[in-house]
Amino acid sequence: MKLTFFEYVKAVYFKFIDLLHFPFIKQGANDPYHAIYNEFLSIGKAIQAPSVLEIGSRNVSGITRRGMFPHCKEYVGFDILPGEGVDIVGDVHKLSDYITSEHFDLVYCISVFEHLLFPWKAVLEINKVMKIGSYLYISTHPVWPEHEMPWDFWRFPKNGFYSLFNKYTGFEIIFLTEGLPCKAYSLVDDPPTRSLWFRTINQGVSLIVKKTNNYQSDLFKFLNLGCCLSSWRGLIAWSIADNRKMLRINI
Numbered sequence: 001m002k003l004t005f006f007e008y009v010k011a012v013y014f015k016f017i018d019l020l021h022f023p024f025i026k027q028g029a030n031d032p033y034h035a036i037y038n039e040f041l042s043i044g045k046a047i048q049a050p051s052v053l054e055i056g057s058r059n060v061s062g063i064t065r066r067g068m069f070p071h072c073k074e075y076v077g078f079d080i081l082p083g084e085g086v087d088i089v090g091d092v093h094k095l096s097d098y099i100t101s102e103h104f105d106l107v108y109c110i111s112v113f114e115h116l117l118f119p120w121k122a123v124l125e126i127n128k129v130m131k132i133g134s135y136l137y138i139s140t141h142p143v144w145p146e147h148e149m150p151w152d153f154w155r156f157p158k159n160g161f162y163s164l165f166n167k168y169t170g171f172e173i174i175f176l177t178e179g180l181p182c183k184a185y186s187l188v189d190d191p192p193t194r195s196l197w198f199r200t201i202n203q204g205v206s207l208i209v210k211k212t213n214n215y216q217s218d219l220f221k222f223l224n225l226g227c228c229l230s231s232w233r234g235l236i237a238w239s240i241a242d243n244r245k246m247l248r249i250n251i
Contacts, residue, residue: 017185021183028180031179031180031204032177032178032179033139033177033178033179033180033202033204033205033206034179034206035177035179036137036139036175036176036177036206036207036208037110037137037139037206039175039208040106040108040135040137040208041068041069043106043135043208044068044069044072044105044106044135045069045071047105047106048071049071049072049073050069050071050072050073050104050105050106051072051073051074051076051103051104051105051106052069052072052074052075052076052104052105052106052107052108053076053078053099053103053104053106053107053108053129054066054075054076054077054078054085054107054108054109055078055079055092055095055107055108055109055112055126056078056079056109056110056111056112056115057077057078057079057085057086057087058077058079058081058082058083058084058085058086059083059084059085060083064084064085065110066085069106072106076088076099076104078090078092078095078098078099080092092112092116092122092125092126093116093117093118093121093122093125094125095122095125095126095128095129096125096128096129099129100129101128101129102128102129102130102131102132103129103130103131104129104130104131104134105131105134105135106134106135106136106137107126107129107130107134107135107136107137108136108137108138109137109138109139110137110138110139111139111140111141112138112140113138113140113154113156114140114141114144114152114153114154114155114156115148115151115152115153116153116154117153119154119164120163120164123164123165123169123171124169124215124220127169127170127171127211127214127215128214128215130211131211132211132212132213132214133210133211133212134210134211135174135208135209135210135211136171136208136209136210136211137206137207137208138161138206138207138209139204139205139206139207140154140155140156140204140205140206141155141156141203141204141205142155142156142157142158142178142201142202142203142204142205143155143182143184143201143202143203144203156205157178157205158176158177158178158205158207161173161176161205161207165207165209167212167213168215168216168219169215169216170211170212170213170214170215170216171209171210171211171212172209172210172212173207173208173209174207174208174209174210175206175207175208176205176206176207176208177205177206177207178202178204178205179202179203179204179205179206180202180203180204181200181201181202181203182200182201182202182203183197183200183201184196184197184199184201185197
């Protein structure tokens with residue numbers, strides 16, 4: 001991408017600001033965000049010959065994790081699109097249509113939940129395919145630039161996960177943390193934003209939950225309404241009208 005002179009000067013300026021933070025940079029490997037993933041690996045190693053499900057397994061960044069559980073008896077990669085690392089192509093909002101109920105000992109998904117149109121529906125579907133006593137690991141973002149457009153829908157502060165994983169959905173949160181800290185600077189003069197630089201903002205959130213029971217289906221009957229759910233099968237079309245972007249979902 002070719003930059004104008006002004007854009008180049010601006011980029012150099014912000015890069016200089018970034019370099020000023022160098023004395024405060026910490027090793028990411030020691031961040032709590034990554035520590036939760038290592039804890040999940042330890043839990044997995046303690047389970048004899050587990051069945052493992054990776055949701056969002058397609059290799060889009062050059063990183064594959066299939067070898068993280070060499071002792072597993074079964075490893076299934078699930079993704080909405082075909083590609084390297086994908087064994088089953090399907091919609092996680094209808095996960096139980098593709099996979100036997102109460103089948104997996106370990107389930108994990110990394111940088112996936114922000115791309116799910118109805119994450120609460122996905123949580124219930126994941127519950128269906130997990131054994132009671134099994135473990136789920138999730139990592140996503142409280143703050144992150146938009147990406148994989150137009151399939152980028154959500155950001156998750158850590159407290160938001162208590163609404164998704166609880167006794168009603170059949171889960172208990174074992175570990176939950178935010179990490180990958182950063183600084184943000186307001187580029188407008190709105191008074192409430194001018195002190196944003198003083199705060200630390202976390203780019204990552206990760207958690208481990210345990211399935212304690214099947215979810216209470218009588219409390220979630222509304223999720224079966226056709227007007228609410230057609231997940232990825234609904235057509236998502238971006239249209240521009242009156243200089244506004246509108247998300248239109250045809251179900």
